[in-house]
Amino acid sequence: MQKTIFITGASSGLGKSAAQLFQSKGWNVIATMRKTDNERELTALENVTVLKMDVTDKDQLDEIITDVLSRYDINVVLNNAGYGLVGPLEAFTDEQIKKQIETNLMGVIRITKAFTPYFREKREGVLINITSSFGLMGFPTCSVYSATKYAVDGFSESMGYELAQFGIKVKVVAPGGIQTDFAGRSLDGAYHEAYQKLITKVQEGYSPEQIVNYSKAEDIANVIYEAATDGKDQLRYIAGKDAIALYQERTTIGTEAHVQKIKSGFIF
Template identity: 80%
Template sequence: MQKTIFITGASSGLGKATAKLFQNHGWNVIATMRNPENETELTRLENVSVIKLDVTNKEELEETITQILTETEIHVVVNNAGYGLVGPLEAFTDEQIKKQIETNLMGVIRITKTFTPYFRERKEGVLINITSSFGLIGFPTCSIYSATKFAVDGFSESMGYELAQFGVHVKVVAPGGIQTDFAGRSLDGAQHKAYQQLTEKVQEGYSPEQMANYSKSEDIAHVIYEAATDGKDQLRYVAGKDAIALYNERNTIGVENHVQKIKSAFIKMEN
């Protein structure tokens, strides 16, 4: 039986790479995005439906998914839509913070809640939430972004417990750095002069030289495919060499020692 995957945030980067990979493996793909009229690549592929969906619009989201479920069986849902809000907390407006939470956290919760009764009644299904290595490990200038990704991680673990009795799996894929346009269209930020030196040091990690060492979207998409098809009762899939190395180090030396190591790297800066 040909299976169907539903993906949010499929207009670029990881979302698009995931849509193409599943399509190549013979799946039906429902690729959702805010501006489908701008999509020219996925629309040319067989068995791919490109649909308008804004995860921050509750009414549109519920109507769209309800309609899809009257026409199509969904086997896997990938909550990928999101972006990064980067900068010191003092620099952010309340609107920036609310927008980040609405997209990265509330979007995931709304999608999950809308699909939950469908999967519960079918007694099967896989919900995959895309977080980040910054959803497992905090980092300076990523406070709100990490808050949303840590929240999605905890939300996913809790939902996994709730839905286990119905045969539904909830999983998390936590990538490290990805060679996408994340630093462009998928990034928002703000500056504060008191944190200029800190910000400059953090930005060294986003240099072209460092970005070249990050994973490709296609590599992370393969991890998503594994999570969707391996049949394992596994919660977290840490993806990318950098993310795996950081996560393993944190587990090996202990959370507090790892926190002190990161903190000391920034305390040593001249004031």
């Protein structure tokens, strides 16, 4: 029997790669995105349905999901939609902070809530939430972004306990750096002159020399596919060599020692 996955944020990057991978594996794919006008690759694929949906628009989201559930048997939901708000906290406007929380956190909560009754009645289903290595550890200029990703991680663990009685699995995929146009397409930022040295130091990690060492979106998509199909009762999937190395270092030397190590690199 053909299975179906519902994906948010599928217009490019990891979301699109995941849609393409699942389609190639014989799945039916519901690929949602904020803007569908310029989408050509996914619409050309068999068994892929592209829908316009903004995870910050609750009414639109509820309408789309109600329609989807009336027409499809959904097996997996991938909460991928999100973007990075980067910069010193005191440089952000309140509107920027609210938008980050609405997209990265409230979007996940709304999607999960909308699908929960459906999966509960079926007594099966998999909810996969994309977080980040910065949802497992903090990093300078990523305070609000990390706050949303930490929140999604905690939300996912809590929901995993809550939904286990109904046979529903909740999983988290936490990637490190990905070789996509995320830095140009999915970053919002702010500048503050008091933090110039810090910003310059952080930007070194996004240089072309560093980005080539990041994982390809296709590699992270394979981890998502593993999480969706392995049948394991596993919560977190750390994805990418850089994320795995950082997480292993943190667990080996301890959180406090790791915090001090990172902090020492940003004191000028």
